[in-house]
Amino acid sequence: MSYKTVKKDAFAEIEIKKSRFIAHIAEVKSEEEAEMLIKQVKKKYYDASHNCSAYILNSDQGLRHSSDDGEPSGTAGKPMLDVIAGAGLVDVIIIVTRYFGGTELGTGGLVRAYSGVAAEVIKNSTVVEITSARLMEFVIDYGLLPKLQHLLLELGIIIYETEYLEKVKISVLVTDEVSGKFFKELTEITAGAFTKDSAVRDEQVDFYLDKRKVILDFRG
Incomplete structure (x- = not known):
């Protein structure tokens, strides 16, 4: 039996209409570990508009969780979750911090932004089997x-x-x-x-x- 995950934290950042999207990917092996990392990121970026997250665990019956953290429902956490699943990764969390730039992106724009930066941070990570x-x-x-x-x-x-x-x-x-x-x-x-x-x-x-x-x- 085998599965794919990431080793070593990685980061990516994109800017769309002056909004900054900062992505952080890491290996997590439990729901408690994932939630602790989310708290740490929220503390680090306490002045951000949103800290959205998504994770999939290999243990805990393949638990999947996502959070839009105040963004319109389904525009942040779910697209990020889909990117993780599409890459075939487990025991992985992606947290995306957004600093609002003053211009609304619309639901489609948000989905593209969050899924895009999630895909970018996976490219920057070290995926192992x-x-x-x-x-x-x-x-x-x-x-x-x-x-x-x-x-x-x-x-x-x-x-x-x-x-x-x-x-x-x-x-x-x-x-x-x-x-x-x-x-x-x-x-x-x-x-x-x-x-x-x-x-x-x-x-x-x-x-x-x-x-x-x-x-x-x-x-x-």
């Missing part, structure tokens, strides 16, 4: 290493760490999609010497790739 897997560590003889490496390559299983000592200590990330075949073939290629119960470490983790480097993403 989070994947759930079992982090499994095995200690094997050097003679079995080529067979194991071939199996891992065949199944597309990522090697997280390898340590060459008296024996080889190898850690791999096994997803649900390939786990059944991996454990079956692991037993076969080692003539029963290794099974899934042979792992000296077996832990459920989330991970993502950053410039080909594997980053473990432990969820709180």
